[in-house]
Amino acid sequence: MGWHMKRKYNKEQTLIIVLGVLVxxxxxxxxxxxxxxxxxxxLALIYLIITTGLNIVAGYAGQVSLGQAGxxxxxxxxxxxxxxxxxxxxxxxxxxxxxxAGICGFIVGIPTLRVSGHYLALVTIGVGVIxxxxxxxxxxxxxxxxxxSVPLIEMGGQPLSETQVYxxxxxxxxxxxxxxxxxxxxxxxxxxSAIRDNEIAAGCMGINIxxxxxxxxxxxxxxxxxxxxxxxxxxxxxxxxxxxFNLSVFFLLTIxxxxxxxxxxxxxxxxxxTILPEYLQALExxxxxxxxxxxxxxxIGLPYGISGAIIRKFPKLIEEQKPEKIEADPIVDKQKSNExxxxxxxxxxxxxxxxxxxxxxxxxxxxxxxxxxxxxPNGAGKSTMINIITGVYKPNEGRVxxxxxxxxxxxxxxxxxxxxxxxxQSVQVFGKISVLENIMVGHxxxxxxxxxxxxFKSGRGRKEEKLTRERxxxxxxxxxxxxxxxxxxxxxxxGQQRFLEIARALxxxxxxxxxxEPAAGLxxxxxxxxxxxxxxxxxxxxxxxxxxxxxxxxxxxxxSITVLNFGKKLAEGTPMEIQGNQEVIEAYxxxxxxxxxx
Numbered sequence: 073m074g075w076h077m078k079r080k081y082n083k084e085q086t087l088i089i090v091l092g093v094l095v096x097x098x099x100x101x102x103x104x105x106x107x108x109x110x111x112x113x114x115l116a117l118i119y120l121i122i123t124t125g126l127n128i129v130a131g132y133a134g135q136v137s138l139g140q141a142g143x144x145x146x147x148x149x150x151x152x153x154x155x156x157x158x159x160x161x162x163x164x165x166x167x168x169x170x171x172x173a174g175i176c177g178f179i180v181g182i183p184t185l186r187v188s189g190h191y192l193a194l195v196t197i198g199v200g201v202i203x204x205x206x207x208x209x210x211x212x213x214x215x216x217x218x219x220x221s222v223p224l225i226e227m228g229g230q231p232l233s234e235t236q237v238y239x240x241x242x243x244x245x246x247x248x249x250x251x252x253x254x255x256x257x258x259x260x261x262x263x264x265s266a267i268r269d270n271e272i273a274a275g276c277m278g279i280n281i282x283x284x285x286x287x288x289x290x291x292x293x294x295x296x297x298x299x300x301x302x303x304x305x306x307x308x309x310x311x312x313x314x315x316x317f318n319l320s321v322f323f324l325l326t327i328x329x330x331x332x333x334x335x336x337x338x339x340x341x342x343x344x345x346t347i348l349p350e351y352l353q354a355l356e357x358x359x360x361x362x363x364x365x366x367x368x369x370x371x372i373g374l375p376y377g378i379s380g381a382i383i384r385k386f387p388k389l390i391e392e393q394k395p396e397k398i399e400a401d402p403i404v405d406k407q408k409s410n411e412x413x414x415x416x417x418x419x420x421x422x423x424x425x426x427x428x429x430x431x432x433x434x435x436x437x438x439x440x441x442x443x444x445x446x447x448x449p450n451g452a453g454k455s456t457m458i459n460i461i462t463g464v465y466k467p468n469e470g471r472v473x474x475x476x477x478x479x480x481x482x483x484x485x486x487x488x489x490x491x492x493x494x495x496x497q498s499v500q501v502f503g504k505i506s507v508l509e510n511i512m513v514g515h516x517x518x519x520x521x522x523x524x525x526x527x528f529k530s531g532r533g534r535k536e537e538k539l540t541r542e543r544x545x546x547x548x549x550x551x552x553x554x555x556x557x558x559x560x561x562x563x564x565x566x567g568q569q570r571f572l573e574i575a576r577a578l579x580x581x582x583x584x585x586x587x588x589e590p591a592a593g594l595x596x597x598x599x600x601x602x603x604x605x606x607x608x609x610x611x612x613x614x615x616x617x618x619x620x621x622x623x624x625x626x627x628x629x630x631x632s633i634t635v636l637n638f639g640k641k642l643a644e645g646t647p648m649e650i651q652g653n654q655e656v657i658e659a660y661x662x663x664x665x666x667x668x669x670x
Contacts, residue, residue, distance in 0.1 A: 082388050095339075099242055103235045109350075114238050114306055116346040117245040118299045123326045123338035124252055125295025130324065131332030132256060133288035134268025135185065138320045139196030142203035143293045145315035147173040147300025149207065149214055152222045152310050157213075162225040166301050173297025174290050181289035185282065200320055207312035219311025222304050241302060248295065251527050253335055255291070258526035258533065259512070259519050259540075264288055265333065265505045266513045273500040276462055278488035278517030278580065287523075329370045331377025333504065340378050384560075392508050392558040395545055402546035404581040407441070407613030412476070415440045415584055415615050416461070421470035423456055430456045432639045434470070438584070438617055443610055445618045445626045447650075448636035449660055454619045455497050457636075458586050461617075462494050463487045475583065489517045491583035495573040495590055497619075503562030507553055510561050510572055511544040514579030547575040550605065566593045574605065578614075585609060587618045591625055603629055627651065635660060 081089065102113040122144055129135050150172040151165040160168070184195050207214045214220065224231040225240070232240065255261055263284045266274035275281050304310050322345065330341025349362075374381045383389050416438040423431040431453045438444045446454045459465040461472060463484035472479050479487050493514070502510050518540070525533030548554040551571035556564065561572060570590055577585055587606075591599050599622065606629055609616060620626050626633065627647040635642040635656050642660075643653045650656055 082391060085389060085391070088389060095343075102238060102242075107234060110234055110238055111306075112347060112350060114241050115303075116342055117238075117241045118302050118306065119323070119326070119346050120338055120342045121245055121248050121302070122296050122299035123323050123330075123342055124248060125292040125299070126323050127327045127332060127334075127338050128252065128256075128264070128295075129288040129292040131327055131334070131337060132261060132264040132268065133285060134264075135188065135285055135288065136193045136324070137196045137289070137292070138193050138317070138324060139180075139199035139203075140292070140296055140323045141315045141317065141319040142196075142200035143173050143177060143296035144300040144303075144319070145203050145207060145312075146176050147297030148304045148310050148315070149220075149300075150297065151301035151304045152220050153213060155222050155304075156220050162301075162305050165305075166298065169301035170294045170297045173300065174294040177290045177293025177296075178286065181286045181293075185285045185289060197317065197320075200315075200317055204312055204315060204317075207315070214312070217312060219309055221309050222307075224308060225305050237306065241306070244298075244302070248298070249335070252295075254527055254529055255523070256335065258537070259516055259521075260284070260287070260523060260526055262505065262509055262513050263516060265509070266502050268333070269502040269504050270500050272464060272484075273496065273502070274513075275484040276464070276488050276494055277513050277576070278485050279513075280483075280485050325367060327377070329366060329377060331379030331381070331383075334377070334379040334383065336379040337377055344378075387559060390506065390558055392506065394554065394557065395542075398542075398545045398549050398554070400539075400542040400546040402543065402550040402575075403578055403609060403612045403614070405612045406581075406583055413439050415475060416617070417471075417473040418457070418461075419471040419473070421457075421460060421467045421472065423453075423460055423465055424468050429639050431460065431467075434636075434639070434641060436634060436641075438615060439632075440583075440615055441610070441613050442631040443606065443616045443618060443629050445620060445630040445633045446636060447620065447623070447626055447633060447660065448642070451638075452636040453639040454636055455588055456639075458494060458588050458617075458619065461487075461586065462492060488580065491581075492586065493577035493580040493582035493584075494586035495570070495577055495588055497588045497592075499566065499569040499573060501561040501564070501569050501572055501576075503560060505561065506558050507561050507564065507572060508541075508544055508548065508557040511547050511576050511579045512540050514576035515540045515543065515581075518581060543579060547579055550608070551575045552601075567595070567598050570594060571598075571602075571605075574602075578609065582614060584615045584617065587616060587620075589619055589621065591620055591622045599625055 099113065103110050122140060126137065126140050129137055147169040150169040154160040154165045154168055155162070180199055184192065184199070187195060208217055225237055226232065263274065263279045266277060266279060267281055267284055271281055326341035326345050327337050329344060330339065331337030370377060376384060414437055418434055418436040421431055421434045422429065434457065446457065448454055456465065460467050463479065463482055467480060474490060474492060477490065479490065502513060519536055521530070521533040521536050524530070545554060545557070548557055551574060553568060553572060561569065564572060570593065574587070574590060591602055594602060603625060606616060618626070618630070630647050632645065633647055633650045634644045635650060637659050643650060643656050645653070
């Protein structure tokens, strides 16, 4: 079933690898530049670690944090206090600083991440201010404004030289970059990106929104703690005025300029904003102006940052190698022998928005393996029903039962994991990741590996990733998008995005597939191909609940039809029965539609 091939790189990818090697050689040759420049490079490595962590939460997960300096300070002071008060070595202080910063990140993240956008930024500013205030006022522990002096890093009882410390920091930084890359190229990283692009769609893919936001925040805090401890032992002295709000702004500016949500972004931003200014000493008094102008240029001219702009300009840099053969079955067979023929039941469901009854006393039964369509005028409540079934809306009254389990008060991601997938009336693809990755996000609920497997690339994690990639390519081939696998999803046409949504929903291996106006915006050829895909899906035993306004299309593929009008059930039956129902003709179909459907 699988496909095997060695990784091949195109010209653009080879060029980037060469440039990366040259940058690494430059860092390896750092000590030759003298003591001052060596210290500057050491500081750049520390900043690269902390901005890589910030990029996880702000760049990949889309949760803007301006409290990174506070977490950086927690790591720095944890290392310093343990070294001074308890005479612990650097090798003990380092993991302790990471743990304490991670715990603080977890405690802060639980209430903080319940808000988003500008509100989240404001709350994290407050966190940074509180930490800075504690460092100043808690004199017996932190030394207050006077700070604390810290011993040098030792190994075997001997202090390390400046050059040895630098190479130690370089090894730690490279290890951090490798581990973070592994995470970002795993289901965890794709979940972060999905949340950033569209939280509602991500939840309907089986992703625990709050859980993954908190994970991103904690990972960011752990790396901030690591960087803080390294800074403490590099400078041998720390004080509260080092960890101000301005530093948080600097870190955020670094990833914005470099490119949020890319591995290269923090590297480019750190090199530009840490090392380059040292060569512009003549402009020292204008540094803030230069930073401001740089920010304006990037935000207006390069909204994706420098690395993002390069990737958009040269898409072959992220080109996925197409397998020579695609043999995996795109659709998982769900045909089961079961006496219970009912999959979904709605019992007297009512949903109100203020004084408006969007759905009123609605009952519906969907049989396993069938194509059951919902039709009716705009505003009849069809999409509201889909949102109730998937947990996006909670019904005011009534019950929703799926596979014998009541799902009224279950979160969307749990409903998705139970076996319900969906598309949306307005297309909701994850626009800033590739077409292939969109489908792989759909497979999220099928993984059994954990964060450790992804971070250290265990055999189990690699095997699951390989199988997921094979299925994703098969689904792309089924919907005719395999040649656009590496492109950003937001570059596809509206019709192609419709097919991508269907493929992503099928990647979830659902028992029930909810299609919300999948033919909207499609031409006649595409509609015929959509009908062919639906027949394929049905043949695999997957139940389909379809909302659609193309009446001839609905009549051709449906086993049963329910008609809604003003939030109430108007009629229900086979296509022939619906076409002959006088109330349906008057309220929705009209005589011409009936004649065409016949």
